[in-house]
Amino acid sequence: MDDRTYTAQALIDLADPQAVIAELCNHMLEHNAEISGEAGDVLLRLSGCSARFSTEGALTRIDIEAPDFEHLYFARLTVASHILEFAEEAAPAICWSGDHDDAARPPNFQILTVTGCMDVTPHMRRITFRCENAARFARLDALHLNLLIQQPGLAEPQWPFVGTSGIIEWKRPDLKPSLRKYTVRSVDLATGQLDIDFVLHADAGPGSSFAETVSIGTDVGVLGPGGGGLADADWYLFAGDETALPAIARMLENLPADAAGITYLEVSGTAEIQNLHKPAAVDIHWLIRNGEKFGALLVEAVSATPQPQGDQNIYLWAACEFAAFKTIRQFARQTWKLKNERHLVVAYWRDGKTL
Numbered sequence: 234m235d236d237r238t239y240t241a242q243a244l245i246d247l248a249d250p251q252a253v254i255a256e257l258c259n260h261m262l263e264h265n266a267e268i269s270g271e272a273g274d275v276l277l278r279l280s281g282c283s284a285r286f287s288t289e290g291a292l293t294r295i296d297i298e299a300p301d302f303e304h305l306y307f308a309r310l311t312v313a314s315h316i317l318e319f320a321e322e323a324a325p326a327i328c329w330s331g332d333h334d335d336a337a338r339p340p341n342f343q344i345l346t347v348t349g350c351m352d353v354t355p356h357m358r359r360i361t362f363r364c365e366n367a368a369r370f371a372r373l374d375a376l377h378l379n380l381l382i383q384q385p386g387l388a389e390p391q392w393p394f395v396g397t398s399g400i401i402e403w404k405r406p407d408l409k410p411s412l413r414k415y416t417v418r419s420v421d422l423a424t425g426q427l428d429i430d431f432v433l434h435a436d437a438g439p440g441s442s443f444a445e446t447v448s449i450g451t452d453v454g455v456l457g458p459g460g461g462g463l464a465d466a467d468w469y470l471f472a473g474d475e476t477a478l479p480a481i482a483r484m485l486e487n488l489p490a491d492a493a494g495i496t497y498l499e500v501s502g503t504a505e506i507q508n509l510h511k512p513a514a515v516d517i518h519w520l521i522r523n524g525e526k527f528g529a530l531l532v533e534a535v536s537a538t539p540q541p542q543g544d545q546n547i548y549l550w551a552a553c554e555f556a557a558f559k560t561i562r563q564f565a566r567q568t569w570k571l572k573n574e575r576h577l578v579v580a581y582w583r584d585g586k587t588l
């Protein structure tokens with residue numbers, strides 16, 4: 234990495250700059266941004282980047298600084314997309330000047346090629362992909378990606394490019410692929426390949442259908458990685474349904490051998506149980522849904538778990554259907570009173586809807 238700073242600037246015409254910038258700053262505070270200054274000259278810092286919002290005549294000037302081009306890309310994307318969102322119908326034209334690379338595609342985009350496919354269980358299909366850059370997904374804080382699933386019957390795939398506004402655009406927005414989030418189950422740096430485990434579910438959307446009908450040699454675009462990693466703890470509680478099974482399995486494999494805790498995995502039937510590598514002192518409880526409501530057994534098991542007492546550093550990680558996610562998150566925050574850095578509870582999908 235070089236020592237130089239990468240910069241971008243934009244002058245934009247906002248009808249109500251103070252309101253839009255205040256809303257942007259409030260939103261970014263939830264992502265742990267640091268904000269300083271006052272209306273007319275506000276400085277926002279996050280992830281090694283800064284964005285200054287000042288006034289130039291009747292216009293708002295934005296100056297971004299970042300340690301490398303990829304950070305600059307994400308800073309521009311984040312600022313532009315939130316300004317467009319918060320300005321609503323008064324959305325201004327945004328055109329960045331400053332540093333740029335000549336690649337038309339987003340720096341976190343790559344094309345994977347399907348090289349293998351096997352059924353791990355009747356409803357879990359493992360697909361192997363060759364990557365342009367597998368190393369990007371090698372770490373636990375790089376666990377997830379967005380798969381770009383092309384609309385059926387297209388002669389040419391639609392790949393994303395970065396517009397002058399810094400936002401991802403499509404040559405034919407009407408043919409834009411469907412984006413679905415998946416977990417990288419494993420990475421093989423020697424062969425440059427990665428595995429993703431797909432749940433084959435009823436009411437199949439683009440993700441499940443892709444896995445059901447995939448053929449070797451298919452190219453698929455991905456944006457990523459994303460994900461926050463796993464905190465160090467003396468004792469872990471993991472809870473998830475089959476969509477979270479790949480993430481939990483990968484985290485269990487990567488825990489230190491002396492890690493302790495409990496894992497609850499809810500699956501549709503006994504045929505979905507997998508043999509997972511885990512530290513000896515982490516117990517796995519398989520919860521068999523047998524047609525019960527999605528996530529109900531997880532909620533029951535998590536709520537009945539006695540909270541470890543004393544000075545133990547606890548970490549609770551859960552991902553599941555939306556309704557169960559809400560109850561488990563409330564349990565983590567209100568019953569166990571875990572601080573933000575001691576839990577991560579996420580909805581991985583929503584029954585009857587596309588998230």
Ligand SMILES: Cc1cc2nc3c(=O)[nH]c(=O)nc-3n(C[C@H](O)[C@H](O)[C@H](O)COP(=O)(O)OP(=O)(O)OC[C@H]3O[C@@H](n4cnc5c(N)ncnc54)[C@H](O)[C@@H]3O)c2cc1C
Pocket residue numbers: 377413414415416417429430431432433434435436437438439440441442475476477479480580581582583584585586587588
């Ligand atoms: C960070 C993250 C990581 C994820 N990792 C994985 C992973 O590794 N493997 C994986 O399989 N999924 C994973 N998921 C979940 C996956 O993104 C969703 O299940 C997604 O909805 C699947 O897309 P789809 O196109 O098949 O269905 P959609 O088009 O999204 O939905 C169509 C219909 O199917 C229903 N549906 C969606 N998922 C399920 C399900 N699992 N069971 C039953 N009905 C469902 C919806 O409610 C809807 O009615 C992850 C999600 C997140 C947020």
